[in-house]
Structure formats: C-alpha cells, structure tokens
Amino acid sequence: MHPELLNNSIFLRYYNQWQEDPTSIVFAPIAEYLQIYGMLDEAIKVCLEGLKNHPDLVSGRLALAKAYVRKMDFEKAREELRRVLILMPDQEKALELMAQVDKELSPTPKTKQPIGWETVTMAKIYASQGHLHKAREVYQAILQREPANSEAIQGLASLESEG
Incomplete structure (x- = not known):
C-alpha cells in the first residue's frame, strides 16, 4: 500500500470498516483513493470484489469505469459506463466519461463511417x-x-x- 495512504485518516477509516465488513459499500471510496495514488490494478480488484455484493452500486461501477479509463482499457470502461447509465441515465460524470471513451474508441476521421445517434x-x-x-x-x-x-x-x- 502507498505510504501516504497509511497516514490518511479518512482512507484508514474506510479501509478498516471494509476489513471488518467486506460486504460494506465503502469499497467505492477506497478504490477512488487507490486511484489517486496510481494503484489502478488494486482499485480494479477492490471494485470487482465489492460489486459482487453490490452489483447496482453506481459509485462502485463509476469508480471501476474511472480505473479502466486511467488504464486506457476503454472497452471495459464503456461497459461499466453503460451499466451506470442504465441505472442513472442522467449521471453527469458517467456521461462525461462516456463521451471521452467514445472519442478514444472512435475510428480516425479518414475511416469514420457516419452512423446515427441511435445506440x-x-x-x-x-x-x-x-x-x-x-x-x-x-x-x-x-x-x-x-x-x-x-x-x-x-x-x-x-x-x-x-x-
């Protein structure tokens, strides 16, 4: 674990709560903290584990999508963002990230095929x-x-x- 996280009282409170109750929803903020310190693989593992117990937790799905974006795994990020938008169609951060992911995954202008907005x-x-x-x-x-x-x-x- 990153040394600075061990000095972060908020992170430690979440982390200790998660250790006491692995089914707690505090996995989402833990994953966000891990991402701040570049611990993307760990953040993804934490999210995947937490989502086993809370598959519809928007903050958990969003944290996972952010980690995938930071790892440049845009296909997995898109899938998580789709799940978030099904649960909360107006979720601003998810819409913003989806636009970023779509831009990353879109073909270059020379090969871009015109398609409708229908998805x-x-x-x-x-x-x-x-x-x-x-x-x-x-x-x-x-x-x-x-x-x-x-x-x-x-x-x-x-x-x-x-x-």
Whole structure:
C-alpha cells in the first residue's frame, strides 16, 4: 500500500470498516483513493470484489469505469459506463466519461463511417423512462444499420414481449 495512504485518516477509516465488513459499500471510496495514488490494478480488484455484493452500486461501477479509463482499457470502461447509465441515465460524470471513451474508441476521421445517434444505450434509456415507442424506433434503426446486433435484437424482442 502507498505510504501516504497509511497516514490518511479518512482512507484508514474506510479501509478498516471494509476489513471488518467486506460486504460494506465503502469499497467505492477506497478504490477512488487507490486511484489517486496510481494503484489502478488494486482499485480494479477492490471494485470487482465489492460489486459482487453490490452489483447496482453506481459509485462502485463509476469508480471501476474511472480505473479502466486511467488504464486506457476503454472497452471495459464503456461497459461499466453503460451499466451506470442504465441505472442513472442522467449521471453527469458517467456521461462525461462516456463521451471521452467514445472519442478514444472512435475510428480516425479518414475511416469514420457516419452512423446515427441511435445506440443500444439510448434505447435502454428511453425504455427505462417509459418511452417504449422511442426505444422501439431506436432498436429498429440500429437493426437497419447492423442487422446482426444481438443487443438490439434482444432489446427489441424484450419490448415486443412487453406489449
């Protein structure tokens, strides 16, 4: 562990609480502190362990996404950010990080293919907000562009089964 963390009373309080109760949600701030000191692998391990007990904890998913961004593992970061945005579509930090990740993962301008704004994430957001018609339209637009997109196929099928 980084020596400065051992002198940080707030970190130590969280860390001791986590040692006493490994199912506690304090894993998220612990991971944030570890990242501050460049301990990215440790932060990821802490998040993955904590998310086993709290899979829908937004702060935990966001801490994990931040660690992946800092490690430049943008695919994993994108997946975590999608999960956060499904749980909290207006989460500002997640939206900001998603824009950064999308920029990193986008092809160079010479090879960039024009695509619509329609994404599976957008369809899920519409559906979670009760805008089923808009979600259906987004899934259909995705499938026109990418007929084999399994997430869009499953999402549309799920909407159709709901009515």
